[in-house]
Amino acid sequence: MRITETFRSIQGESRFAGWPCFFIRTTGCPLRCRWCDTAYAFYGGEEQPVDSLVEQAVESGTPLVEITGGEPFVQPELPELAQKLIANGKTVLIETSGGFSIPSGLNRECHLIVDLKPPGSGMEQWMKHEHFADLGQRDEIKAVVAGRDDFDWVTEKLGQWGLWDRVPVTVSPVFGECDPRLLARWVLDSGLPIRVQVQLHKILFDPMMRGV
Numbered sequence: 001m002r003i004t005e006t007f008r009s010i011q012g013e014s015r016f017a018g019w020p021c022f023f024i025r026t027t028g029c030p031l032r033c034r035w036c037d038t039a040y041a042f043y044g045g046e047e048q049p050v051d052s053l054v055e056q057a058v059e060s061g062t063p064l065v066e067i068t069g070g071e072p073f074v075q076p077e078l079p080e081l082a083q084k085l086i087a088n089g090k091t092v093l094i095e096t097s098g099g100f101s102i103p104s105g106l107n108r109e110c111h112l113i114v115d116l117k118p119p120g121s122g123m124e125q126w127m128k129h130e131h132f133a134d135l136g137q138r139d140e141i142k143a144v145v146a147g148r149d150d151f152d153w154v155t156e157k158l159g160q161w162g163l164w165d166r167v168p169v170t171v172s173p174v175f176g177e178c179d180p181r182l183l184a185r186w187v188l189d190s191g192l193p194i195r196v197q198v199q200l201h202k203i204l205f206d207p208m209m210r211g212v
């Protein structure tokens with residue numbers, strides 16, 4: 001499996017935020033979000049056998065493992081890796097761009113954190129209803145917004161696709177670009193079931209640093 005890095009850190013962007021977590025960052029992503037903070041994962045990396053990744057995750061000692069990218073959904077070995085991590089007692093999170101459907105054969109005990117990318121990202125054309133149609137309560141939709149127009153687009157899209165009652169939703173501000181206090185106000189005014197979050201790992205660690 002093509003891997004950019006593995007590391008132990010604090011989960012920063014989901015209902016698991018705050019917990020120690022072992023991260024497996026895959027290499028390669030077909031999208032090019034305007035505010036991507038992991039462009040170093042687009043190319044390069046090294047081949048690592050699935051069993052070696054599982055061994056590292058077990059040695060890390062954290063019950064939580066997140067497979068992120070890059071874009072994990074384009075990795076053919078993803079179902080095997082997820083299955084083996086679950087078999088070793090891990091709680092598995094997979095963070096994905098929203099640009100792809102759930103791979104066939106993926107164990108649905110995994111918690112999927114699926115981005116819904118608004119126009120500010122420059123990638124909204126990748127967002128298709130079918131990529132979100134099979135999500136449920138153990139998953140979550142995460143929208144990172146640059147401003148009010150993005151926030152309105154996200155709430156409209158989730159309504160159109162009938163997802164409010166089916167999948168938990170979190171919204172976070174683009175780091176350094178959207179004021180989190182404004183976002184909190186929009187959420188309160190909307191009356192919608194949205195959880196506000198900030199990128200915790202960027203507050204705890206240097207936001208420009210890799211492997212945090």
Ligand code: SF4
Nearest residue numbers: 029031033036070097
């Ligand atoms: S989907 Fe993720 S890795 Fe890919 S360009 Fe967007 S932010 Fe970067």
